[in-house]
Every structure is written in structure tokens, then in C-alpha cells.
Amino acid sequence: MRKCLYVRYKGSENAAIEEKxxxxxxxxxxxxxxxxxxxxxxxAYLTAQAGLEVLVVERAEGxxxxxxxxxxxxxxxxxxxxxxxxxxxxxxxxxxxxxxxVLSEDKxxxxxxxxxxxxxxxxxxxxxxxxxxxxxxxxxxxxxGAMFIHGIRVDRILQDENGKACGVLAGEEEMYADxxxxxxxxxxxxxxxxxxxxxxxxxxxxxxxxxVIYFGEEEINxxxxxxxxxxxxxxxxxxxxxxxxxxxxxxxxxxxxxxxxVETIEEIGYxxxxxxxxxxxxxQHPSVRDLxxxxxxxxxxxxxxxxxxxxxxxxxxADGVLVAGDAxxxxxxxxxxxxxxxxxxxxxxxxxxxxxxxxxxGDFSKAALSLYEKKLNDSFVFTDMKxxxxxxxxxxxxxxxxxxxxxxxxxxxxxxxxxxSKPEKFTKTxxxxxxxxxxxxxxxxxxxxxxxx
Amino acid sequence: MAMTIEDKLGLNRFNVDSTPHIQIDGEYADQTxxxxxxxxxxxxxxxxxxxNTVEFSYEGCLECGTCxxxxxxxxxxxxxxxxxxxxxxxxxx
Ligand SMILES: Cc1cc2nc3c(=O)[nH]c(=O)nc-3n(C[C@H](O)[C@H](O)[C@H](O)COP(=O)(O)OP(=O)(O)OC[C@H]3O[C@@H](n4cnc5c(N)ncnc54)[C@H](O)[C@@H]3O)c2cc1C
Ligand code: SF4
Numbered sequence: 001m002r003k004c005l006y007v008r009y010k011g012s013e014n015a016a017i018e019e020k021x022x023x024x025x026x027x028x029x030x031x032x033x034x035x036x037x038x039x040x041x042x043x044a045y046l047t048a049q050a051g052l053e054v055l056v057v058e059r060a061e062g063x064x065x066x067x068x069x070x071x072x073x074x075x076x077x078x079x080x081x082x083x084x085x086x087x088x089x090x091x092x093x094x095x096x097x098x099x100x101x102v103l104s105e106d107k108x109x110x111x112x113x114x115x116x117x118x119x120x121x122x123x124x125x126x127x128x129x130x131x132x133x134x135x136x137x138x139x140x141x142x143x144x145g146a147m148f149i150h151g152i153r154v155d156r157i158l159q160d161e162n163g164k165a166c167g168v169l170a171g172e173e174e175m176y177a178d179x180x181x182x183x184x185x186x187x188x189x190x191x192x193x194x195x196x197x198x199x200x201x202x203x204x205x206x207x208x209x210x211x212v213i214y215f216g217e218e219e220i221n222x223x224x225x226x227x228x229x230x231x232x233x234x235x236x237x238x239x240x241x242x243x244x245x246x247x248x249x250x251x252x253x254x255x256x257x258x259x260x261x262v263e264t265i266e267e268i269g270y271x272x273x274x275x276x277x278x279x280x281x282x283x284q285h286p287s288v289r290d291l292x293x294x295x296x297x298x299x300x301x302x303x304x305x306x307x308x309x310x311x312x313x314x315x316x317x318a319d320g321v322l323v324a325g326d327a328x329x330x331x332x333x334x335x336x337x338x339x340x341x342x343x344x345x346x347x348x349x350x351x352x353x354x355x356x357x358x359x360x361x362g363d364f365s366k367a368a369l370s371l372y373e374k375k376l377n378d379s380f381v382f383t384d385m386k387x388x389x390x391x392x393x394x395x396x397x398x399x400x401x402x403x404x405x406x407x408x409x410x411x412x413x414x415x416x417x418x419x420x421s422k423p424e425k426f427t428k429t430x431x432x433x434x435x436x437x438x439x440x441x442x443x444x445x446x447x448x449x450x451x452x453x
Numbered sequence: 454m455a456m457t458i459e460d461k462l463g464l465n466r467f468n469v470d471s472t473p474h475i476q477i478d479g480e481y482a483d484q485t486x487x488x489x490x491x492x493x494x495x496x497x498x499x500x501x502x503x504x505n506t507v508e509f510s511y512e513g514c515l516e517c518g519t520c521x522x523x524x525x526x527x528x529x530x531x532x533x534x535x536x537x538x539x540x541x542x543x544x545x546x
Contacts, residue, residue: 059534059535059537059538060538060542061468061537061538061542062542064543064546065541065542065543065544065546066516066540066541066542066543067543067546068543068546069546129545129546130543130545130546131543131544131545131546134546150538151537151538152537152538153534153535153536153537170537171537186518187516187518187521187534189533189534199522199525199526200518200522201522201525202522202523202525205522207493207495207517207519208517209495211461212545256545265493265519265522265523268489268492268493268519268523269485269488269489269492274492274493275492275493275495275519276458276494276495276496276497280455283455284455297456297461297464298464298544298545299464299465299543299544299545299546300458300461300462300464300465300495300515301465301515301541301543301545301546302495302496302515302517302519303515303517304517304518304519304522
């Protein structure tokens with residue numbers, strides 16, 4: 001088995017490569033994986049386990065240092081790769097309560113859902129901090145025999161005279177392989193260079209802005225009414241984005257909270273609030289601010305989330321190359337939840353299977369690698385993405401973000417606020433609120449929403 | 454009191470490269486796009502000067518890509534990931 005060195009950045013791009021020894025420079029790998037995030041690590045683990053010679057090139061100095069997620073990971077895909085994942089992996093908390101809050105300026109209407117089945121491993125989801133998860137995944141892949149070099153940016157994919165991908169160029173260093181897996185995330189400049197993918201458009205992606213805020217484990221338990229190891233996911237829509245398409249989230253980590261917002265890039269400017277200020281708007285909303293008092297911000301981050309759904313999936317393979325995870329836009333932004341991590345895990349597993357089979361046949365041609373797309377097509381990734389295909393178009397509707405939150409909160413006010421004056425009949429309050437938006441518009445949106453689900 | 458963006462960035466670790474990974478054309482004419490760009494950057498790295506040209510500093514970049522996608526080749530002329538090991542290093546993610 002290959003000896004795995006964990007290479008740290010030493011001052012120049014080439015130093016890290018040189019440190020690997022001369023052996024590497026002369027050697028040809030079975031597969032070079034660009035990007036050591038979830039996708040890259042899962043694919044590295046599985047291909048190395050099958051006995052392939054695997055190199056992962058990651059531009060971050062250490063595992064997880066460039067990664068940002070929301071986030072909550074549904075565990076089902078990881079359980080297939082690492083049985084017992086939920087028990088063994090450094091997840092933060094198991095999510096056992098879902099909350100969706102509809103905010104208007106000073107009001108909030110929250111739907112809360114508890115389900116004991118959320119505790120079952122095959123259905124469980126977990127809050128995740130990538131700086132904890134990615135090093136664990138890296139270690140798993142290294143133990144299986146994959147080699148990692150950190151602190152190196154791949155600048156270009158090398159192709160032979162027939163156009164087949166055959167290696168990577170990093171600085172002045174060339175490294176060769178039978179097959180390249182692009183697992184380089186949402187800003188996959190390499191998939192663009194190869195013509196597999198067009199530049200992202202402002203409609204297809206949202207910017208996420210996030211803070212991790214420290215409270216201590218006990219304090220999280222107390223504030224959210226949960227016990228050790230269990231936690232909540234809370235999504236927010238309405239006032240946070242001031243009517244623009246987007247929303248907010250809070251996930252409980254072990255001893256901190258992940259608090260963030262997402263806004264579709266095309267929407268920037270609409271409503272007049274900058275994404276970075278939306279985060280403050282969420283934190284200062286009357287329904288949120290008391291939950292956050294006394295917390296210490298530990299980190300401020302930002303990252304893109306693709307949200308174009310099934311219709312934005314790029315070309316997934318070519319001669320000697322496959323694309324997986326965020327680089328392949330395999331993410332569902334459903335409004336009530338984001339699913340990127342389970343999709344990227346599954347796509348990494350299927351890419352690994354494809355590469356292993358290609359290696360057995362000694363055929364890494366486009367035709368051989370097209371098996372990957374067939375596998376995706378038979379998996380939950382494409383099934384679910386097709387199922388929710390209409391979601392992006394449905395969500396792209398200002399009424400949902402601008403008018404409905406106020407409408408719902410106004411109805412609730414009619415029910416719950418008592419000041420001694422004669423109450424209005426609920427039907428009247430409700431109809432008043434509904435008429436402000438327009439009943440036919442609402443019916444149309446309900447029909448479309450049901451269709452998108 | 455809410456922390457300023459500068460304070461928030463101060464919590465992160467950056468290995469600042471000597472060469473910028475993003476190049477801009479600060480003279481670009483579209484005023485609306487310029488204003489949206491200033492709004493868009495989570496790290497607040499774009500500013501409008503008094504003469505309405507765009508000023509940009511790459512230190513503190515969170516490497517999200519928003520500025521590139523928003524402007525689609527206008528104003529932001531080139532955008533790359535920083536050199537290996539350079540740029541932001543998240544410790545939570
Ligand atoms: C705000 C936000 C909230 C989200 N919430 C959720 C959620 O709740 N649930 C969920 O399932 N998903 C969520 N997602 C999506 C999820 O985070 C992604 O789907 C997931 O991180 C994708 O993993 P990946 O390994 O494909 O890409 P990444 O994690 O982005 O990894 C790509 C890696 O490639 C490296 N790289 C890139 N280019 C190069 C290069 N040229 N050379 C070398 N290395 C390179 C990068 O440094 C990086 O480490 C969210 C995303 C965001 C931004
Ligand atoms: S990549 Fe993101 S953080 Fe960096 S300058 Fe562009 S918008 Fe700002």
C-alpha cells in the first residue's frame with residue numbers, strides 16, 4: 001500500500017509537491033481527483049479501497065479549510081459508504097426537530113415538526129461543520145490508500161493529442177493519470193475550461209453568508225430544548241431578505257449555531273438589503289435575537305449554492321474525465337431544505353464505481369464513462385432532482401417572499417392578539433389579508449406549489 | 454451592537470498572496486451594476502469612489518465567486534482561486 005504523507009503548505013506551490021519525493025513525478029495514477037471536499041474524499045476512499053492508485057489534489061492548506069456548508073446532511077448516502085456513519089463520524093448533532101418560520105417585520109409564524117423517525121440512521125440528518133468532517137473523511141481515504149496533496153491548486157487539465165484528459169497541471173508541475181475526477185466544487189473553473197459547463201448565471205446560483213456563533217453545549221441544549229447529541233433545523237423566509245428570493249437558516253451544532261442567509265444572485269439589489277446585512281436582519285429579528293444574545297461569533301464565511309435544479313446539470317463526462325458533486329451542480333434547493341451533501345456523496349460513489357469498472361476494462365473513453373450518467377439516472381440523485389424539477393421556477397416568485405409572509409402573520413395576529421376590543425371574525429381577517437394579495441394569484445401559486453412538490 | 458464586516462473578517466485566518474486573484478475594470482460604466490456589486494460582496498471589498506469608479510481590495514476575500522457570477526465578465530475581468538494554500542482558511546466551515 002502506498003505510504004500516505006500529509007503534505008502541508010511550505011511556502012511555495014512546488015515545495016509541497018517536491019516534498020512528496022521524486023517518485024510521484026514519474027508515476028502515473030489511475031485517477032487524480034481535483035478537490036478534497038466531501039465529493040473528492042468519498043470518491044478517493046472508494047477507488048483506493050478497490051486497489052486503485054489515487055491522488056487527491058486540494059488547494060486548501062489543510063482538509064476542510066476552504067469548505068463551507070449550511071448545513072445539515074442527510075445521512076442515507078454516507079451510510080452506504082461508511083456504515084455506522086452517524087455514530088462514528090464527527091457530526092455535530094442529529095436533527096430531531098424541524099422548524100419553518102415565516103417572518104414579517106416584527107412577527108413570526110413558525111411551523112414545528114417532530115418525528116421520532118428522524119432518529120433512525122437511515123432517515124437521520126446531522127448538522128455538520130466541514131472543518132470537523134472533512135479531516136475525518138480525508139483520514140478514511142488515506143487509510144484506504146489514497147494519497148493527498150494539500151495546498152496545491154490545479155490550474156489546468158492536461159489532454160493528450162486526441163483530447164483525452166490525462167493529467168493535471170499545477171504551477172509548473174505535471175501529474176498524470178488515466179482518469180481525472182473533477183470534485184472542485186461550485187466554482188469549477190476546470191469544468192468550464194474543458195467546455196463541460198458554462199459559466200454560472202445569476203439566476204442559477206445563490207450566495208450564502210454565514211456565521212458560526214459559540215454558546216457552549218449546555219447553553220445550546222437549554223436554549224433549544226434539546227438533549228446532548230440532538231438538535232434542530234430552523235429555516236426562515238420573508239422579512240430576512242426584504243422580499244428578495246432567498247431565506248435564512250439556523251442549525252444547532254454541538255456547542256455553536258450556524259446562522260446564515262441565502263439570496264439568489266440575480267436578486268441582489270431587490271429590496272435594497274445587501275446579503276451581508278440580511279444576516280444581521282435575521283439575527284436582529286424579534287423572534288431570533290433573544291436566542292442569540294451572549295453568543296460569540298467564531299467565524300464569518302460565504303459560499304455559493306447552486307439552485308437551478310435538474311435543468312442546470314452540465315455535461316458530466318468526457319474522454320478521461322468525470323464531474324461530481326457541486327462541480328456538477330447536483331444540489332436541490334427546495335426552499336424548505338437544501339440537499340447538496342447527500343447528492344454529492346452519492347455522485348462520488350457512482351463516479352467511483354464507474355472509474356473502478358473502467359479500470360477493469362482498461363477503457364476510460366467517453367463511451368465507457370457514460371456509464372456514470374446511467375448510474376446517476378437510476379439513483380435518488382436524478383430521481384429526486386427530476387421530481388423537484390419545477391421547484392426553481394416556483395420559488396422564483398416575489399409573492400412568496402414579499403407578500404405571503406405578511407398575509408400569514410396578519411391572519412395569526414387576528415387569532416392571537418387580544419386587547420379587549422371586539423374581535424373580528426377570523427374569516428373576515430383572513431379574507432382581508434388574502435384580498436391584499438389577490439385570491440386568484442394565491443390559488444395559482446398553491447396549484448404551482450403543489451405541482452412542484 | 455452588531456459587529457462590522459471588518460471585525461467579522463478579523464476573526465478569520467488569511468494567508469494573503471502578493472498577487473491578487475481577482476482583476477477588475479473599475480471604470481466600467483453601468484452604474485446599477487456597480488451599485489449591485491458593492492452590495493453583493495459578503496466581505497464588502499468593493500467600494501464606489503467619489504468619481505463613481507470602483508475600488509477593490511482582494512485581501513479579506515471569502516472566495517465565494519458572487520462578484521464573478523453577478524458581473525458575468527463585466528467589471529470583474531478575471532477571477533481565479535488564490536494560489537494553493539493562499540487566501541482564507543476556515544476553521545469551522
Ligand atoms: C450556505 C450554504 C448552505 C448549504 N446548506 C446545505 C445543507 O443544509 N444541506 C446540504 O446537504 N447541502 C447544503 N449546502 C450544499 C453543500 O455544502 C454542498 O453541496 C457540498 O459542500 C458540496 O461538496 P463538494 O465536495 O462537491 O464541494 P466543496 O465542498 O466545495 O469542495 C470542493 C473542493 O475543491 C477544492 N478546489 C476547487 N478548485 C480547486 C483547484 N483548482 N485545485 C485544487 N482544489 C480545488 C476546494 O478548495 C474545495 O475544498 C449548502 C451550501 C451553502 C453554500
Ligand atoms: S469572491 Fe466573494 S468575497 Fe471575494 S471579492 Fe468576490 S464577492 Fe467578495
